[in-house]
Amino acid sequence: MSVAEAVETPAPARARPFGTRFLRSELWLIFGRRRNWAGLAVLAAVPILIAVAVKISPPGGGGGGDGPNFFTSITSNGLFVALAALTLELPLFLPLAVAAIAGDAIAGEANLGTLRYLLTVPVNRTRMLAVKYTAIVIFAAAAVLLVAAVGTVMGLILFGGGPATMLSGTELPFWASVVRLLGVCAYITIGLAALGAIGLFVSTLAEQPIGVTIAIVMVNVLSFVLDSIPQVSWLHPYLLTHYWMNFGDLLRTPVEWSNLQQGALAAAAYAVLFWTAAWARFSNRDVTS
Amino acid sequence: MAVESSGLTKRFRRHTAVNEVDLAVPRGSIYGFLGPNGSGKTTTIRLLLGLIRPTAGSHRLLGEPMPAGAPRVLPRVGSLVEGPAFHPYLSGRDNLLRLDAADRTADPGTATRRIGEALDRVGLLAAAGKRFRLYSLGMRQRLALAAAMLAPRDLLILDEPTNGLDPQGTREVRSLISHIAADGATVLLSTHLLSEVEQICTHVGVMHVGRLVAQAPLAELRAGTLPRVRVETDRPDDAARVLRELGLADVATTAVTATGALGPLAPEKTVAELVHQGVPVRGFAVVAPDLEEMFVSLTGEGFDVSG
Numbered sequence: 001m002s003v004a005e006a007v008e009t010p011a012p013a014r015a016r017p018f019g020t021r022f023l024r025s026e027l028w029l030i031f032g033r034r035r036n037w038a039g040l041a042v043l044a045a046v047p048i049l050i051a052v053a054v055k056i057s058p059p060g061g062g063g064g065g066d067g068p069n070f071f072t073s074i075t076s077n078g079l080f081v082a083l084a085a086l087t088l089e090l091p092l093f094l095p096l097a098v099a100a101i102a103g104d105a106i107a108g109e110a111n112l113g114t115l116r117y118l119l120t121v122p123v124n125r126t127r128m129l130a131v132k133y134t135a136i137v138i139f140a141a142a143a144v145l146l147v148a149a150v151g152t153v154m155g156l157i158l159f160g161g162g163p164a165t166m167l168s169g170t171e172l173p174f175w176a177s178v179v180r181l182l183g184v185c186a187y188i189t190i191g192l193a194a195l196g197a198i199g200l201f202v203s204t205l206a207e208q209p210i211g212v213t214i215a216i217v218m219v220n221v222l223s224f225v226l227d228s229i230p231q232v233s234w235l236h237p238y239l240l241t242h243y244w245m246n247f248g249d250l251l252r253t254p255v256e257w258s259n260l261q262q263g264a265l266a267a268a269a270y271a272v273l274f275w276t277a278a279w280a281r282f283s284n285r286d287v288t289s
Numbered sequence: 290m291a292v293e294s295s296g297l298t299k300r301f302r303r304h305t306a307v308n309e310v311d312l313a314v315p316r317g318s319i320y321g322f323l324g325p326n327g328s329g330k331t332t333t334i335r336l337l338l339g340l341i342r343p344t345a346g347s348h349r350l351l352g353e354p355m356p357a358g359a360p361r362v363l364p365r366v367g368s369l370v371e372g373p374a375f376h377p378y379l380s381g382r383d384n385l386l387r388l389d390a391a392d393r394t395a396d397p398g399t400a401t402r403r404i405g406e407a408l409d410r411v412g413l414l415a416a417a418g419k420r421f422r423l424y425s426l427g428m429r430q431r432l433a434l435a436a437a438m439l440a441p442r443d444l445l446i447l448d449e450p451t452n453g454l455d456p457q458g459t460r461e462v463r464s465l466i467s468h469i470a471a472d473g474a475t476v477l478l479s480t481h482l483l484s485e486v487e488q489i490c491t492h493v494g495v496m497h498v499g500r501l502v503a504q505a506p507l508a509e510l511r512a513g514t515l516p517r518v519r520v521e522t523d524r525p526d527d528a529a530r531v532l533r534e535l536g537l538a539d540v541a542t543t544a545v546t547a548t549g550a551l552g553p554l555a556p557e558k559t560v561a562e563l564v565h566q567g568v569p570v571r572g573f574a575v576v577a578p579d580l581e582e583m584f585v586s587l588t589g590e591g592f593d594v595s596g
Contacts, residue, residue: 021397025390033378113374117436120338120370121391122363286341 022123026135030101031142039097043143046093047085047151050074054081055158077164078155079177083251085151086144086188090244091224092217094143098192099216101139102199103209105132106282110207110289125283133200133275140192144185152181168252184247187260191244194267194274195220198240201278207289237262240270291316291444291475292337296346299332306332308499309346314477314492319470321486321507322479323584324496330479331371333496334448337477338368351443364394367437368446373429377422381413381432384421388436395440407435412461426453434462438469445469448479463489483580493580497588511577515550518559521572522547528568535562551575 030036054074070084086094106129109115118128155161164177172180199216206212223241226232236242243263249256292314299307307329314320324330335341337348339356348355353362375384385404389395395403408414411431416424424432430453437445450466451459467489470476480486486493486507494504503510518537520528528547532540535558537549551559556575563570 019393021390022393025387029376029379029387112376113372114376116335116338116340116370117368117374117388118391119340120363120366120368121388122339122359123391124360284342288335288341 022127023131023134026131027138030104030135030139036101036139039100040143040146043089043093043097043147044150046089047081047147048154050084050088051078051081051151051154051158073165074155075159077177078157078159078161079152079164079174079181081155081159082148082151082181083184085147086184086247087245089147090188090191091241092221094140094147094188094192095195095220096213096217097143098136098140098196099199099213099220100209101136102196102203102216103212104203105136105200106203107206107212108203108209110287111209113289115289116287119287126279129200129204129275129278129282132203133196136196136200137189137193140196141185141189144188144192148181148185152178166251166253167248170253172253180250183250187247187250187263188244190264190267191241194240194270197271197274197278201274201281204278204282204285238266240266242266290314290349291318291351292320292348292446292477294337294346294348297333297336297343297348298345299329299336299341300344305499307336307343310496310499310501311504312337312348312494312501313504314475314494316475317470317473318492319466319476319478319490320492320494321490322477322494322496323481323483323486324479325588326481328496329499330496331448334368334370334446334477334479337446338363338366338370340370364392364440365443366446367439367442367444368448369433369437369450370446370448372449372452373433375421375429375432378420380418380420381424381428381435382408382417384432385436385439389439392440403439404435407438410438410465411435412458427455427458430454431458431462434465442469442474444475444477446477446479449481450478451480451482451485459485483584487580495584495587503587510583515552516575516577517548518551518556519546519548519572519574519576520559520563520568520570521545522563522569523571524568527566528563528570531563531566531568532559535559 051074054071058075059071070080070087073080074084106115109118119125161174163171163173165171195216198219199212202212202215220241223239227236227239227242243259243266246259246263249260290313292312294310294312297307297310297312298305310333312333322330332341336343337350337355339359350358350362350366355362376387379387382404385407386400389400389404405414408417411434413428413431413435416428421429421432430450434450437447445466447466451462454462463485466476466478478485478490490507492505493507493510495502518532520532522528523545525542525545525547529540529542529549532547532549535554537552537554540547540549560570560573
């Protein structure tokens, strides 16, 4: 024993200070999973449905729903298929996709038991949260861009492109309109990223991913419901989803920044709050799964 | 010491799962960590690996204080905790690739080779491309062992590594563990299979209701107990009478044997006396007490679940 003690060598394990290998592995796990492919396929089906439906029976104007209404503009420019699809998917489908990934993040690994093996690799717990959250945000961005891309392609095929009439009535050249659409995607992703932070926190509380997903969707729906009740209007500016539908402000000339800034700020506040909560909960948690 | 703990304690609400455990696992040893189900073995292992925080006490792995030294020391520790756990829809190889990707100390350039070697060592190369969900329990266990050996390790902490393996696999895993130890690594092996401990362990620690009730080199534990003689005969009662006359203690009989603790008497004298008294001796052996008896005497009871 004493001999073994004497020939003891110092730790040879040297960690790379920075690397993206774990994040890439995480993305490979998310984007390689068949369930997620199915979810993305559903998200991509919506703009196709919209484009085909409008082609078959063009709307006569009006229409309901939250936020700006892009249906009436679709026949004039294919880009509006993407915007209409995003408007339709933002209240439920896109949050549901983010919620599913967030549910897998920590609770899913705990449920499979893989969490204990990742932690003993070792993966530092803060690093684990950072990688998981980055992957959630990348997935959210990918989902939004997928809907926009499929919508744009379908719209251009069925209705053509060209200059687009903005909500303020002025016309913008096609490529400038595409830039605006990308801006819309970025803004929506910011909102979903805030929801993802809530999801990450809930994910650290549970060991059942499906329960986490349901909880996040309920938070999202509750926020939309409260936002539509005028009696609690004092609460509205503090709701997670209150500014989400303001992405239409990016389609005015000039861009109406005030609400967008408020929205981005609110999203950042939610993200920081729940990120901190997730860290406080997870960094000292006993992993008994 | 490869593993050293002092006063390690874990309380869950009112239940004390691990109670002031002072482990001392010497470097290079194969340490058999024994105990009935529910005696706190797995909780102790979770504490050692930093998965749960102790209520009191502290410990060191490979000389480094935990959990502060975890980033330095855990890459040199391979572990298997409470059974295998992998992503069911990934193949065995892809699961190992994922664990390797999470390891900042692992060299991505050698990942493919190391994974191939680890799979080969546990005899899983042929099934490496199959999805984990299609694996049998034995194959899952092998994959978990491969994960524990993905990088060169100085310490292996293995929680019931032969659980679910067929006899062939059990033998292979035992020889694998012996090989790893022969290369200089320390192995902490939690098990409830006493034969496993007798075959490969050099040191033993016994847990009982959250406490470490015994800890010693196996040879030392053995030395503390007396060998017994076993006489095979068709007249066990006569044989027993002779053994008692010779001064053997703790004499017992079955339908075809009589046994007794040998004491200072030479075994050949026993045989001579038996034959002299006309007891037909069909077989005779001096047997070391098996670990099970030692275990029962330490924990005061059989292999029941601790409350």
